[in-house]
Amino acid sequence: MSTPAAPNPGSAAPLRRLLLNLGPRRAALLAMAVAAPLAALIAAAVLALAHVPTSAWTWPLLGAALPAMLAAPSAVRLLVRLLQEVDDAHAEAERLALIDPLTGVCSRRQFFVFAEAELLRSRRAQVPMSVLVIDIDALRHINDARGHDAGDDVLQRVAQACRSGLRDYDTLARHGGDSFAVLLPQTGTDTAVTIGERVRTAVAELGPVAPAAPVTVTIGAATLESGDAGTVDTLMESAEQALARAQQAGRNRVATQ
Numbered sequence: 001m002s003t004p005a006a007p008n009p010g011s012a013a014p015l016r017r018l019l020l021n022l023g024p025r026r027a028a029l030l031a032m033a034v035a036a037p038l039a040a041l042i043a044a045a046v047l048a049l050a051h052v053p054t055s056a057w058t059w060p061l062l063g064a065a066l067p068a069m070l071a072a073p074s075a076v077r078l079l080v081r082l083l084q085e086v087d088d089a090h091a092e093a094e095r096l097a098l099i100d101p102l103t104g105v106c107s108r109r110q111f112f113v114f115a116e117a118e119l120l121r122s123r124r125a126q127v128p129m130s131v132l133v134i135d136i137d138a139l140r141h142i143n144d145a146r147g148h149d150a151g152d153d154v155l156q157r158v159a160q161a162c163r164s165g166l167r168d169y170d171t172l173a174r175h176g177g178d179s180f181a182v183l184l185p186q187t188g189t190d191t192a193v194t195i196g197e198r199v200r201t202a203v204a205e206l207g208p209v210a211p212a213a214p215v216t217v218t219i220g221a222a223t224l225e226s227g228d229a230g231t232v233d234t235l236m237e238s239a240e241q242a243l244a245r246a247q248q249a250g251r252n253r254v255a256t257q
């Protein structure tokens with residue numbers, strides 16, 4: 001999935017970089033701080049002209065206000081554009097915090113937000129919940145043999161294959177460089193293993209994506225039964241341990257905690 005390039009504060013000119021780092025609220029305050037004296041100066045000059053044409057203040061005020069009046073439209077346009085950039089940069093940063101830019105699946109951070117909410121829900125409803133940790137086998141070899149772009153392509157296609165094996169209400173997330181995590185709400189161990197097998201088969205059926213060898217994944221599954229004590233972290237640890245066992249047993253398989 002291609003994503004629009006995010007505005008990069010690091011490469012912007014100093015003033016723009018300063019504004020991009022401000023955040024929308026402080027940027028709006030700064031804009032007001034700049035605009036207010038400008039508007040006051042212009043207003044004072046207009047008043048001086050209208051009411052006291054011969055005052056000693058008239059010509060100095062006009063002298064100061066004239067460049068400000070001439071520059072005002074461009075200054076306003078510039079401010080509006082910079083404020084828009086600040087807004088866009090922050091919207092993009094927020095989007096990147098929620099979504100993995102390479103594969104388009106949920107970010108790891110967002111996965112944990114959903115998992116914590118699901119844990120509360122499953123405790124209240126007294127139903128189990130499960131997670132899968134899906135690790136791509138030998139991605140390092142693919143990167144080394146075919147290059148990083150081929151590895152990226154594998155990651156994207158594996159993400160699509162995983163999605164095809166999941167239900168609409170399961171959440172697929174990028175968990176690490178070469179791994180994904182899946183949140184399976186209201187799901188016990190047997191169903192978690194069935195879904196894990198479906199995902200594993202969908203990936204195996206991709207065939208040889210980049211190198212001659214087909215791409216496969218190894219999956220660890222873990223379940224928090226209703227009534228179990230435990231946290232999202234311990235649940236994920238159990239899935240990681242199951243994954244390690246499946247890898248030791250030869251990869252391209254699903255194991256439970």
Ligand SMILES: Nc1nc2c(ncn2[C@@H]2O[C@H](COP(=O)(O)OP(=O)(O)OP(=O)(O)O)[C@@H](O)[C@H]2O)c(=O)[nH]1
Pocket residue numbers: 102135136137138139140141143147148149150151152153155176177178247
């Ligand atoms: N192309 C690409 N490679 C990545 C990305 N993130 C991590 N990797 C690569 O994934 C590989 C992970 O290596 P390992 O932890 O040894 O895992 P592996 O080679 O898949 O081996 P096993 O998982 O043990 O089967 C490394 O080569 C990383 O460079 C990414 O976003 N794109």
